[in-house]
Amino acid sequence: MTEQAQDDAVSTRILTVPNLISFARLAMVPVFGVLIATGRDGWAVVVLALSGASDWLDGVLARRLHQVSRLGQLLDPAADRLFILVTLVGLAWRGVVPWWLLVVILARDVVLGLMLIVLRRAGYPPPQVHLAGKAGTFMLLYAFPLLLLGGWDSWVGTLAQIAGWAFALWGVGLYWFSGVLYLRQAAGLLRRREGEPA
Incomplete structure (x- = not known):
């Protein structure tokens, strides 16, 4: 298999490094929701920054480690959408x-x-x-x-x-x-x- 074919391969594996990062990012969503709802903006910014960095990191690792997976292709956008939704609702609620x-x-x-x-x-x-x-x-x-x-x-x-x-x-x-x-x-x-x- 060529290197390009390896890059393009999408596996059905679940326990990969990028997927673990995506799971951790999903776990941060409720934590962030509580922080923003209770007005702890400093910590909320830290969690949001960590989420953005991990979003970039899991994509890079998936390509470099040849660990692109179908689950990862679902988890990554799901975490993005949830963070956007929770953030928007919290910010709109607070005006x-x-x-x-x-x-x-x-x-x-x-x-x-x-x-x-x-x-x-x-x-x-x-x-x-x-x-x-x-x-x-x-x-x-x-x-x-x-x-x-x-x-x-x-x-x-x-x-x-x-x-x-x-x-x-x-x-x-x-x-x-x-x-x-x-x-x-x-x-x-x-x-x-x-x-x-x-």
């Missing part, structure tokens, strides 16, 4: 971000969730992750700790709030842009299926 931001981001996930159901019924796997989707997710995950720091009554808070909203708005744009790409990819697969002979 740090407006509720429309939560609605806009959740609407994209609902649309893509329906798309995945249609693809699965047609016998297709989920589409490959686009760089735009990853970039949008990273921007959102980095926007939230900055928006939390934006509550500080100092020049640091002011700069953090400006940078946080820049990351958030660009993140939302890329999040929806990738969503459109996924929808176009799914539509192409379904059109191709309709054109196949019975």
